[in-house]
Structure formats: C-alpha cells, structure tokens
Amino acid sequence: DDSPLEVTLAFAGASVPLVDRLIGSGDPASGEIRTSISQPQFLTRGSIPERLESWRVAGGEIGIANARFVKGAATIGATGTLTLDQEHRLTGEIDASAAGAGGLLRRFGIPTQVSAIGAVLGSLLGGAPKARPEQAAAEDPPAAVGTLRLRFKLDDGRLAVELKGADGNTVVGPFSLSLRLLPIY
Helix, strand or coil: CCCCEEEEEEEEEECCHHHHHHHCCCCCEEEEEEEEECCHHHHCCCCHHHHHHHHHHCCCCEEEEEEEEEECCEEEEEEEEEEECCCCCEEEEEEEEEECCHHHHHHCCCCCCHHHHHHHHHHHHCCCCCCCHHHHHHHCCCCCCCEEEEEECCCCCCCCCEEEEECCEEEECCEEEEEECCCCC
C-alpha cells in the first residue's frame, strides 16, 4: 500500500524549563503537529539507516500540514515539506509565523514594533523591505536541492526572519552561521 501515513501528535499543559527560561514565562505549553509521510512502505525493512535510504530514494517526504506551539501569549505556527538530500541531510521548506513573542524579542534587545523591525531588516539588506511578505515569498525561487529554508513572516505584528540551510551550511537573513546541517544517518 502506497497511501501516506498520517501522524498527529499533541500535548497540553506541558512544562518546558528550557523554554521557560528562554521566554521568561512559566505558563504551560501546548502544541500539535499534523504530518503526512509519503512512501511509508519503504520505512518497514532493514536497519534504520537502510530504511531511511530506501525511503529517500523512493522520493519520501514529510508534509507538515499544521504545526502549532503555544506558551502564554506566544504562538508559533508552521507548514511545509521536508525530505532528505543525497548527503542524508534534511532539505525542504517550512513557512512559519510567530505572534506574541514580544517578551522574547525584548529579552534579546530586538525591537518589537513592526516598523522598527522593518527598518532594521531594510538597513541590513541594503534597502527597504518588500511591502508584503506574500509578494516576497511568491518572488523567491523554489528551494534548491540540499536546502532547508524556514521563513518567518513580517505582517500583522509578526516577526520575519529567514533561516536557510544550503549544502550543509546555515544562513540567517544576510548572516552565515557556523551551524552546519549534518547528515541524520
């Protein structure tokens, strides 16, 4: 059977001390992720690396229909698709948005007003930011092979940050980080 495997995971009232310290809130956390895994029949035989390789070669992908994490006033949502590249690293694109994260931004000295964030991003990128994130997303080329892209939207009081991984390297906005995407098997 080549029907996709539908998986939903949910939690409520969770205590996450690391996130509590990061955000500065002891509110309970809740979340849900709904995914669809294509080609699940290739994940049934052999060792874990053999299963993942069979699944990758068969074109297996994980579709994230909805992922949502809520902690106090902060909400993060995401959708997207992930696969594995020839080097066994995650590749794909995730579109995410975050709202109510003002406390976290202030904690790290990041301006919380959309206009201030837009001005900072504009100066970092050498010009004014695009008027609407939907237009920017439509103009972006599709993710290349071997990339992992996470885009946060800047609209309706939400923060926009783009995180990309290409050929094992990680880039946040115009800055390259020393964080590398490693093979998972």
